[in-house]
Amino acid sequence: MKRYSSFALYLSNYVALALIYLILTRSLAGSILTAITACISLFSFRVFDKENLSDFNQLIVRSFIALLFANVVNYVIARLIYLSFFGGVGRVRLAPLGVHTIVSTFAVSLLSYYLFKFLKKRVRPGNCAVIGRKDELDELLREIEQKSDEYRFVQFIESEEDLKKIRDDVTGVVVADYSMYESLRSRLSTMNNLEIVFLPHIAESVLKRIPLALVDRFKAYYETSFNRVVESAPKRILDAVFATLGLIVTSPVMLIIAILILLEDGRPVIYRQKRVGRDSKEFEFIKFRSLKQEGFDPSDPNRNIEQRVLKIGKFIRKYRLDELPQLWLVLKGTMSLVGPRPEMVEYHLQCANKIPYYLYRLKLKPGLTGWAQINYRHTTTLEEYRTKLEYDLYYVKNHSVWLDLNIVLRTFEAVIFKRGAR
Structure with a gap:
């Protein structure tokens, strides 16, 4: 292959x-x-x-x-x-x-x-047989095929009889049903020419997210993986260094933005709001105020947003300069440079009650930028929040200093090409 x-x-x-x-x-x-x-x-x-x-x-x-x-x-x-x-x-x-x-x-x-x-x-894609039922896996496997040059799923195996009829051009076996795999393991061990790969490894490497349907199928594996998640010392060092440099370099810009907001719409310059962070703990989230105070509805903060945007607000929101004060939260250790985006309390409660595995995203500190922010769009519906969660879960499970540096670098591209979450 x-x-x-x-x-x-x-x-x-x-x-x-x-x-x-x-x-x-x-x-x-x-x-x-x-x-x-x-x-x-x-x-x-x-x-x-x-x-x-x-x-x-x-x-x-x-x-x-x-x-x-x-x-x-x-x-x-x-x-x-x-x-x-x-x-x-x-x-x-x-x-x-x-x-x-x-x-x-x-x-x-x-x-x-x-x-x-x-x-x-x-590139020569490998033909793979899948241990599992086609009707349960078809949508996920088709997406993997479309996004990869490496895999083609050509046969489904549900019994030992199916295994005996495996195609000659098959080079690997993908385990998509663990209980079914257990019943066939002894037979598979005699087939030394076949590479055995588990579906979570393929899905994560190709899709760069963890579909919730996959978590359902491999619950024990993912539960163990997420329960082992801890924030490393190098990540904290990276946060402190970048936050300090960021505050020093951007302080003149932040001063100018603060003055322009003050001249256009008075105080407060900083917008404060309760958000949900690591382990579901609430904290005070800050950013430059980009909306007029007039017309604000506490029960629905997103109502009339486009009509309430300040003149300077349009610019700082476009280039995400309104997020700069959060560098102080990163330096304090409340947030991280990279991590899942902190949600408003109201949205957090809705998602936690309606989306399975949502709380896994809170195993790490929330981030100024993140994997979901650079790979997915701004979310408004529950279905979009589900997809965004899949990217967050990928980051939480696979986070590392190298992935953080990758995300920081690609954030520049997301800002310039106006991609990802706002």
Whole structure:
């Protein structure tokens, strides 16, 4: 079974980016640093996601924004280096970075587009037999097939007789019903040529969420997994470092926003509200006030929102600058930089009573940004909250410092392209 890997894309683009900068400046050290920053930015702006690699126009737009952002960062880094070690900034020039941005945009787009097409042709999906009933699994398995180049589910096994008739082209067995698997385990152990994989592992790796129907089917496994969830010390360190830097860097911006809100609609500048955090504990949530006080209905906070938005509120909501005061909550330890979004008490009670496994999302501190926020839209209906929960559960179960850094990087893309939750 040949599987698609993005490593070749990253490596080839890194070489191309470094080579272009080396030709422009003849600086080996500069080309290495510039290419690293550029690749990180291309990743954060999802340039190498499969859906974007298939659309050349998307590649051009995303590559340009990502490389422009990366080279602005490179310019700042270069100025700091020369200022710190060479006593001046005269040797830092914008022209090579500008040319590098334009030339590299087309180079990255063309290279990524055609290399992806070539690699995609070489992918050979594996034919899998599924232990379970087709009528119970059809919808989930079809979604996995649509979003993956690796799996094709060609046969269903419900008994030992079905196992004896397994197709010759089947390379793996997917366990979707554990009790059925237990009854067939002894027979499967004699079939050494077949790879046995459990459905939760496939679903999570492909969908990047945990469908609630899957939790129903593997209750014991997920109950054990979620009961083991703890927040790690590295996560807290990451929170403290990023929150401190964020408060220092954005303090002038926050001062300007506060003054503009005060001039337009008076006090209070900060909006305070009870929200639900880790272990269902309530805390005071803060953000810049973006709505007029007039017309506010405490029983339905979302009523007439569009009519009540302040002029400055439209801007800060669009670019999520109203969330900046929450960096203080992250520094205090009430919130985390990354985690499930804290819900209003009213919505929390509705979801907790109507959506199974909802409380699992409260095993970690709520986040300023999160997996659900960057992968799913703003939620208003109960069904949308169910889907959002599936992304939250994926994060809670699989959280790590590397996943947090992934989410932080991709948050920039979500803000610029106006994706995800508001």
